[in-house]
Amino acid sequence: MPVRTLTIDGKPVSAVEGQTVLDAAQDAGITIPTLCHLDGVSDVGACRLCLVEVTGVSRLLPACVTKVTEGMEVRTESERLKRYRRMILELLFAERNHVCAVCVSNGRCELQNLAVAQGMDHVRFAYRFPPYEVDITHRMFGMDHNRCVLCSRCVRVCWFIEGAATKNVAGRGAGARIITDLSQPWGKSETCTSCGKCVQACPTGAKFHKGSTVAEMERDRSRLEFIVTAREKKQWIV
């Protein structure tokens, strides 16, 4: 395995060829904020929170899909990056209806945690207050579109790990939304195996176990890791 050496925030880091900057940073104990990335599923580079600066490249590069190269100099923190990250989070909070006080994920939400970590303490954009519904037709799970950030993590686990291809994105722009099958109520789905992986994958209060009330929705991400390792490495974590 050819090794690549690079620096991240001035710290020398060695990485394996083919690794992403995000992987290399994580291995070196450096945190880069992410939202659409989920260990074990393919990356899409959509949320843009993981953008980093690389010397010699004028554009900002998404760490989750950028491969390491020899001698690369990466910066994960700068005033500019912080400003961008905060603004991206502001845009998300203004986009749908994130009323944390009555959300199942309150206190355990990746979006909330990101806002805290990035110091996003207020939103300067006009709240959109779009009228979204909650789908609680499924026997075990619920989907609250008001909390969805369209990271597509649920779609990717459903397709590439469970292989059920139940979840998808429909519509475009601000009208994009997560659908079940051909836009049916989740409870009517004939393809959903009720495996619950999408619920585990969701970063916010958008997908939840029915019956969880405010701040009660806990996720068990190790379940995803278990399946991915079992599938890819044929090892069963105990």
Add this chain to the structure above:
Amino acid sequence: MDLADLLEIKEKELRTRKPIRLRCCLAAGCMSSNGQAVKDSLDKAVQEAGLADEVEVRGVGCMRLCCEGPLVAVDPAGILYQKVAPEDAASIVAALKGGETQVSRGDLNHPFFTKQMSIVLENSGEIDPERIESYIAADGYQALNDALVEMEPKEVIDAILKSGLRGRGGAGYPTGLKWATVAKMQSPKKYVICNADEGDPGAFMDRSVLESDPHRLLEGMAIAAYAVGADQGFIYVRAEYPLAISRLQTAIKQAKQHGLLGSGVLEAAFTFNVEIRIGAGAFVCGEETALMASIEGERGTPRPRPPFPAERGLYASPTLINNVETFANVPSIVRKGAEWFAGIGTEKSKGTKVFALAGKITNTGLIEVPMGTSLRTIVEEMGAGAPDGNQVKAVQTGGPSGGCVPASELDTPVDYESLQQLGSIMGSGGMIVMDQTTNMVDVARFFMDFCMDESCGKCIPCRAGTVQLHALLDRILRRQATARDLGLLEELCDLVKHTSLCGLGQTAPNPVLSTLRFFRNEYLELLQPEIGAPAGPGNAPKPDANPTR
């Protein structure tokens, strides 16, 4: 089919040509004002006048001055009739033999025509786009023959490199370099894709090429496929172009029948098939990675690059993707040589560019001019300025990704770099002229509305950012915004430009940024004073305000 057969078809076509020709425009512009009926009645009038042996009536492609359509040209007399109605047919035919006609004539000595230089449009308005013989008679497919018989793939690429041709789809990437990259890739399968999605509001250059000279595109694609080692091509056309699609279908069928597509093209060991894919009308599907996803039957959303299509494109194979106009330049370059092409245009922008002139301009239509022609020549001379004695205020190029060039900068030459310096882009060739009645903030909002609607929704800065940009522009136009909102607008433009995933988001702020740069006053005039804020630009106290109260 080989060169001798091509020449024989050409010779026969020229031999059977009648002394007098009436060329009727049957491209979408003139068709929409009854062009087909004009041609039919001319056909009938010629029959009735007993002139069928001497006069032929031919449907041709766009003759450029679309605003005066339906157009009919007379050869060899050199007359252009405009706004022809079916009832005019008899008098036009009578005029061929010394009779009188009241139909108005276009001035072929107007700069609109004389300042044009045709490469891409050389056959447009001249040949019948539905007959391959007509294209062959104009030396069509000879370049493909030259390439296959006399040139190695590498020599073709070298010619394109030396010609200095750059992509006409917007970004201006050197075409030869792109071809060389695809050619270098080791892969049993490669693809060539023609991007004919043309989604910019006000742009119709690519449509005209497809409708007026579809074989030129096929020939350009075949040469490209030979150069890069591909055997399958796709043309991705938007569904809103039914006439273009049907002419392409006809062209592909004819080319196959004549052994100019398929296996053993021109009796060489070269196979190339072309299929049409129809886009469902999403602007973002013009972005190359979204376009390929769409061809594969996936949701048309862009993905991060690298990998670039040249390395990993359609069905994960190396793929060459170029714009219609880019391919349309290729046969001429191969036939006339790279030096000839490189002699046209400016140092860094070679050849010509086709523009679709639209908006507040007297002569609406298609123009093809050498790179480096000034905007003033295009707008004031060729386009004859704004109608009704109005003043040209700005010219918008590059559609929703471009910017507005103010009238004071009209001496700018059109080339990739000069337009970029002004905060606009060459774009694919839409050129929208605005006069003093146009409010520039409104223009910015119009384009933002477009981008907001067309965002695919995948990345946050573009999906949610364009919505907020639109809301801020709307607020300014409703006179509810303050200087703080303007600051937020600028901050958000910076975010969307630098963090979006694809070109749509990355360029969506351009119309705002360029109007802010040249017409900032129009924004400031709409701002309201900040309550309790110190006076500043846009914050001046109202004249009737009482400071002592």
